[in-house]
Amino acid sequence: MMSRLAAAASRPAEISFEVDGRILSAPQGEPLATALAAAGLLQLRHSPRNGAPRGAFCFMGVCQECAIHVDGVLRQACMTPVADGMVVELRGVP
Amino acid sequence: MSGECDLIVIGAGPAGANAALVARQHGLRVVLIDEQPDAGGQVWRAPWPGLARDANAPEARDGDALRARLGASAVDCRFGRRVWSVTSGYRVDALGPDGNEAVCAPLLIAATGAHERVVPFPGWTLPGVIGLAAATVLLKSHLVLPGERVVVAGCGPLLAAVAAGIVKAGGEVVAIVDLAGPAEWLKAFPAMASRPRLLARGMGWALKLASKRVPVHFRYGIAAAEGEGQLERVRLVPVDEHGAPCAEPTLTLTSDALCIGHGLVPGAEITRLFRARHLYQPLRGGWVPELDGFGRTSVPGLLAIGDGAGLKGAAPAEIGGRIAGLAAAHDAGRLARDAFEQAAAPLLKQRENLAAFADASAGMMALRPAQVAAISPETIICRCEDVPRAEIDAAFAAGARDVNQLKHFTRCGMGPCQGRMCGDVAAQLLAAQVGSREAVGYWTGRPPLRPVGFEALIGSFSYDDIPIPKPAPL
Amino acid sequence: MSHIHDLGVIGGGVHGATVALFAARGGMDVALFERGPLCREASGVNAGTLTMQMTRVALIPYALEAHAMWASAGDWLGHDVGVVVCDGLSLAFTPAEAELLTFRAGKRREAGAPIEIVSGARAKEIEPGLSGQALIAGHCKVDGFANAYLTGLAFRAALIEAGVSLHENCPVAGVEREDGAFAIRTSQGVKRVRRIVLAGGVWIEPMLAWLGISLPIKTLINQLSVSERIAPVMRTVVGIANGLLSLKQYPHGTVVIGGGWQAVGDRERGGVELLPERLIGNMRLACHAIPALRQARMARAWAGLEAETRDALPAVGPLPGIADAYVCGSVHSGYTSGPYIARLLAEHILDREPAMPLFPIDRLLAPEGAGTTA
Ligand SMILES: Cc1cc2nc3c(=O)[nH]c(=O)nc-3n(C[C@H](O)[C@H](O)[C@H](O)COP(=O)(O)OP(=O)(O)OC[C@H]3O[C@@H](n4cnc5c(N)ncnc54)[C@H](O)[C@@H]3O)c2cc1C
Ligand SMILES: Cc1cc2nc3c(=O)[nH]c(=O)nc-3n(C[C@H](O)[C@H](O)[C@H](O)COP(=O)(O)OP(=O)(O)OC[C@H]3O[C@@H](n4cnc5c(N)ncnc54)[C@H](O)[C@@H]3O)c2cc1C
Ligand code: FES
Numbered sequence: 001m002m003s004r005l006a007a008a009a010s011r012p013a014e015i016s017f018e019v020d021g022r023i024l025s026a027p028q029g030e031p032l033a034t035a036l037a038a039a040g041l042l043q044l045r046h047s048p049r050n051g052a053p054r055g056a057f058c059f060m061g062v063c064q065e066c067a068i069h070v071d072g073v074l075r076q077a078c079m080t081p082v083a084d085g086m087v088v089e090l091r092g093v094p
Numbered sequence: 095m096s097g098e099c100d101l102i103v104i105g106a107g108p109a110g111a112n113a114a115l116v117a118r119q120h121g122l123r124v125v126l127i128d129e130q131p132d133a134g135g136q137v138w139r140a141p142w143p144g145l146a147r148d149a150n151a152p153e154a155r156d157g158d159a160l161r162a163r164l165g166a167s168a169v170d171c172r173f174g175r176r177v178w179s180v181t182s183g184y185r186v187d188a189l190g191p192d193g194n195e196a197v198c199a200p201l202l203i204a205a206t207g208a209h210e211r212v213v214p215f216p217g218w219t220l221p222g223v224i225g226l227a228a229a230t231v232l233l234k235s236h237l238v239l240p241g242e243r244v245v246v247a248g249c250g251p252l253l254a255a256v257a258a259g260i261v262k263a264g265g266e267v268v269a270i271v272d273l274a275g276p277a278e279w280l281k282a283f284p285a286m287a288s289r290p291r292l293l294a295r296g297m298g299w300a301l302k303l304a305s306k307r308v309p310v311h312f313r314y315g316i317a318a319a320e321g322e323g324q325l326e327r328v329r330l331v332p333v334d335e336h337g338a339p340c341a342e343p344t345l346t347l348t349s350d351a352l353c354i355g356h357g358l359v360p361g362a363e364i365t366r367l368f369r370a371r372h373l374y375q376p377l378r379g380g381w382v383p384e385l386d387g388f389g390r391t392s393v394p395g396l397l398a399i400g401d402g403a404g405l406k407g408a409a410p411a412e413i414g415g416r417i418a419g420l421a422a423a424h425d426a427g428r429l430a431r432d433a434f435e436q437a438a439a440p441l442l443k444q445r446e447n448l449a450a451f452a453d454a455s456a457g458m459m460a461l462r463p464a465q466v467a468a469i470s471p472e473t474i475i476c477r478c479e480d481v482p483r484a485e486i487d488a489a490f491a492a493g494a495r496d497v498n499q500l501k502h503f504t505r506c507g508m509g510p511c512q513g514r515m516c517g518d519v520a521a522q523l524l525a526a527q528v529g530s531r532e533a534v535g536y537w538t539g540r541p542p543l544r545p546v547g548f549e550a551l552i553g554s555f556s557y558d559d560i561p562i563p564k565p566a567p568l
Numbered sequence: 569m570s571h572i573h574d575l576g577v578i579g580g581g582v583h584g585a586t587v588a589l590f591a592a593r594g595g596m597d598v599a600l601f602e603r604g605p606l607c608r609e610a611s612g613v614n615a616g617t618l619t620m621q622m623t624r625v626a627l628i629p630y631a632l633e634a635h636a637m638w639a640s641a642g643d644w645l646g647h648d649v650g651v652v653v654c655d656g657l658s659l660a661f662t663p664a665e666a667e668l669l670t671f672r673a674g675k676r677r678e679a680g681a682p683i684e685i686v687s688g689a690r691a692k693e694i695e696p697g698l699s700g701q702a703l704i705a706g707h708c709k710v711d712g713f714a715n716a717y718l719t720g721l722a723f724r725a726a727l728i729e730a731g732v733s734l735h736e737n738c739p740v741a742g743v744e745r746e747d748g749a750f751a752i753r754t755s756q757g758v759k760r761v762r763r764i765v766l767a768g769g770v771w772i773e774p775m776l777a778w779l780g781i782s783l784p785i786k787t788l789i790n791q792l793s794v795s796e797r798i799a800p801v802m803r804t805v806v807g808i809a810n811g812l813l814s815l816k817q818y819p820h821g822t823v824v825i826g827g828g829w830q831a832v833g834d835r836e837r838g839g840v841e842l843l844p845e846r847l848i849g850n851m852r853l854a855c856h857a858i859p860a861l862r863q864a865r866m867a868r869a870w871a872g873l874e875a876e877t878r879d880a881l882p883a884v885g886p887l888p889g890i891a892d893a894y895v896c897g898s899v900h901s902g903y904t905s906g907p908y909i910a911r912l913l914a915e916h917i918l919d920r921e922p923a924m925p926l927f928p929i930d931r932l933l934a935p936e937g938a939g940t941t942a
Contacts, residue, residue: 027144027145028144029142029143029144029145030142030144030145030236031142031235031236034232034236034238037238038238042221042222042324043221043323043324044221047219047474047477047480048478048479048480048509048797048820048821049479049480050474050480052219052480053220053221053323053324054219054221054477055220055221055222055324056221056224056228057223057224057225057228057477057515058209058210058224058225058227058228058515059224059225059228059231059232059236060136060209060210060227060228060231061129061544062209062210062511062514062515063225063477063511063514063515064478064509064510064511064545064796065477067510067545067796067865069863072863073547073549073550073862073863074547074796074798074863074864074865075547079129081142081143081144091799178844178866179842179844179847181832181841181842181843181844182841185844187844194844194848196844369840492721492724492725493605493606493721493724493736494605495605495736495737496605498608499605499608499720501717502608502612502717502718502720502721503718503720503721505820508867508868509796509797509867510796510865510867512867512868538870540842540868540869540870541842541844541847541868541869542866542867542868542869545796545865545866545867546865546866547863547864547865547866548795548851548854548855548861548862548863548864548865548866549862549863551848551851551866552848552851552852552855552862555852557661557662557701557856558662560849560852560853560856561845561846561849562810562812562849562853563812563828563829563830564810565668565809565810565811565812566622566810566811566812566828566900567624567880567900568624568625568672568675
C-alpha cells in the first residue's frame, strides 16, 4: 500500500537530510517535494507580495512553487531527488 | 551531447519517443532529450529511479514497453536534461548533470506535452491544494498519496482516474466534485465508447469508486479552500451548465488535500519561440501551432506533435509521433515520397478513428469562459506575482489590450513559471473585455524555455575566456 | 475638411511620447500615432539604467539634466516608473580595463559627470555584493534605474491627461506634404497635422524616406536577461569599463543583466533570437562581478532594438529643407537622456529657446567621409 503524505512512518528511511536544522529521513530516490510533504512540511515558501504560504502545486516542474534552496542553490524540489547529507533551507525567495 | 545529428526530438512522452523510434528505423541519427530521468512523458511516467513499483498498472506496462523499445534502439537518449534554448539551425542547448550541452540538427520535433489548467478560486494557493494531473504524478511516479482525506475536483476524465487511483492505493477520497453533470458524461459516452478498452477502464474506475461509496457531487465547483497555513476545509458550490456558481456555497468538507484541475494547456513554447503560425482552438486546449497533416509547422524543419501541439490524449500523440517520424525521414531524404505516403496512410486512418474519443474527452476539459468570468476580484490569478483579478481588470481600464501589455502593466506572467499557470486564464479575462482571444494574443516565446540556474549554466570559467564584445563608443 | 492638429508625432517611444507631452502642455493640439501599444519597443524593454558611466561624453550635460527629470518623474510625468536613485560603479578587472576606465571616466568627468576613481577595496565598501576582484572602479553618485516596462503605463496616463489624442495600434504608412500641412496615412485613415515629428526609434530611417531623406540608421539588437526574485544581493548599478555589463537589482528582487550584447534580428523582424553563448557570456560577466547571483535562476531573456547614427550621436532637430518637420531619436543611452532631449525639441517647436543645442541631422546627410562634425 502506498504511504500517505504526512504519514512518513510507512516509508523506508534510507537516507537523511537536513531542513532548516532539522534532520529528516526518506527513501533513496524520492523527490524532495514528496519527502518534505511526507514529513508534514507542505509549506515551502511565502508568496512575494502577500507573504501567503505556498507549497508544491504541479509536481511536474512547471509551477515553480517548490523552488527552495538546496545546498545553497535554488532548485525545484519536485524535480530534485533527495540525497544523503543534503542541506535544505526554506528561507524562501523574496 | 555536443555534435551533429539528423533530428532532435524534445520531449520523450508517447509523441516524442515514437517519433524518435520511427525516424531512427529509417536511418536518421536521432537525439531524444527529456528533463525527466526516463522516457514516458506525463501519461507513462516512470517511477523515480530507486522507488518500488507496481508494474501491473496499464500505464506502467505501456511505459515499460516504450522504454524497452527505446533501450533496444540506437536512438541517442539524453534524459535528465532541461532544454532552455533552441535557436535556428537547429541548435538545442540543454542543462544536464554536466552543465550545458549543445547539439545541432537540420530537423527539430517539439513534443513538449501539456501542463495543467486550474481556474482560480479563493484559497487555491494554499499548501495542500494541488493539481489533478499533479496527483497522477504523485501516484504514478512518486508513489505516494496526496493526503489523508482527499477531495478530487474539476472536470474531465482525470477526475475519475485520480479518484480511482487513490482508492486503489488504499487512500480515502472524501468526495469527487465534478463541474459537469451526468448529462454531459452521457453526451460524451457514445464517442467514448469508440474506444472499448478505455471505456472499460473508465467503468472499472466507476465501479471501484462505487464500491467504496465515494460521494460524487455533479454540477459542483469549489467555492474556497481554507485553512491556517495549509488546507483544512473545502467549500463546495453548485454551478450552472456553464461552470459558473449559481447559488451560495452549500457544503463544507474537512480535507487535507484538494486535487483540482480544469483541463490541460498545450506547452507550445518552442513553436512560439520560432514565431510559427498559431491558431486559437479551445477544443485543443488553446493556442496551438498550425500544422499540415504530418506535424510540420509553418517554419521549415520544425515539427510539433503530441499534446503540446494540441490536446488529443496519449494514443493520438503516439500515432502523431510515428507520422512525424516518417515525415522527418522523408524530409531528410531517407524515405521516398511513395514509401512515405504508403507508411503514413494507415496511421492517418488510425488517428482519424481516434478523433471522436479525443474530441469527447477534450471537450470535457475545455476552458469554460463562464467559470473564468465568475472569478472574484480578490482571487489570485498569477501565483508567482500575487496578481489578483482586480488588477487585471484595472490594467484593461488603464489601456491594456493584449496579454504582453497586460504583463507590463501588472507583472502577471512575469514570474518563474513564465506565465504557464496563469496565462490561459489571464488571457481569457482580458479577452472577455477586449472581444476575442485572437485579439489579446499570447505571451511572446523567449528563452529560457524553463528557468535555469546561473550556477549550473555558467559552470567554471576564467574571466579572460569570456568573449566580451568590443567597447561601446565613448 | 477634417480637423488639423498643430502637431503630429509618429512613434510612441520615450522620445515621441515626451515631445507630445510637452508640446501639449505648451498649448498645442497634439496627435500621437503609434504602430503598437505605447512604449513597447526599445522604450519598454530596455534595461532602464539611468547612468552617466555608459553615456557618450557629448551627451553628459543632457544626461545629467535627464537624470534629474527621472528622479522627479512624479512631478512632471505624474505616474510611477519605479525610479531608484543610487550609486553606480564601473569596474575594471584587468590592468587594460583599468587604463580604459581611467581614460573614459576622465573624459566623462571633464564633461561634468561626477565620477571618481576608487580602489577595489573602496568599491566593495560601496557595494558589498561585489566579488572583490575589481582592481579599481569608477564611482558616480548620479546613477540609478527605472522600471522600463512601466513606461507605457505612465506615459499613457500622462498623455491622456495632457489632452493628446492618442492613436495606439495605428501604424503610419506614409506622410505627404499637402497645402502647407502634412497628410499622415494611418491604418485609421488620413490625419492632417501642421507640424510633424518622426520619432520612430530604429524605424526613423524608413520614416525619413517618406519625405525623401536618406539617413542610414544602424540597428543594434540588444540582449537582456532577468533573474527570478532573489534576496538582496546588491544595492548599486554595476557596470564594467568597456560598457558591456549593466546590472542592478529591482526593489522587488529581480536582477536585470544587460550591457549591449548582441542578439539576432533586424528592423523588419525585431529581435528574433538570443544566442545561448552570448547569454552565458553576459551571465558569466555578471556573476564575476556579483557572485551571489550564482544562486539564482534565469527567468527570461529578450532582445530590443536600439538605433545608432553614423557618428553615434542623436538625430534630433528640424529636417533640412522641409519646414515644420522634425526628427527625434537615435540617442545613445536614450532611455536616460530621452526625456530631456525630447523636451528640448518640444521647446524648439513651441518657439522657445532650448536650454541646450539640438542635434540636427544636416551633419549626417553630407556625403560619407566629407569630414563634417556635430
Ligand atoms: C501531469 C499530467 C498527467 C496526465 N495523466 C494522464 C493520465 O493519467 N492518463 C491519460 O490518458 N492522459 C494523461 N494526461 C494527458 C497525457 O499526458 C497526454 O495525452 C500525453 O502524455 C501526451 O503525450 P506527449 O508526448 O505529447 O507529451 P508528454 O507525455 O507530456 O511528454 C512531454 C515530455 O517533454 C518533456 N519536456 C517538456 N519541456 C522540456 C524541456 N524544455 N526540456 C526537456 N524536456 C522537456 C517533459 O519532461 C515530458 O516528458 C496527463 C497529462 C499531464 C500533463
Ligand atoms: C535592450 C535594450 C536595452 C537598453 N538599455 C538602456 C539603458 O539601460 N539605459 C538607457 O539609457 N538606454 C537603454 N537603451 C536605449 C533606449 O532604450 C533607447 O534609446 C530609447 O528607448 C529609444 O526610444 P525611442 O522613442 O527613440 O524609440 P522606441 O522606443 O523604439 O520607439 C519608437 C516607436 O516607433 C514606433 N513605430 C515604428 N514605426 C512606426 C510606424 N510606421 N507608425 C507608427 N509607429 C511606428 C515603434 O512601434 C516604437 O514604439 C536600451 C535599448 C535596448 C533595445
Ligand atoms: S511543484 Fe510545480 S514546479 Fe515543483
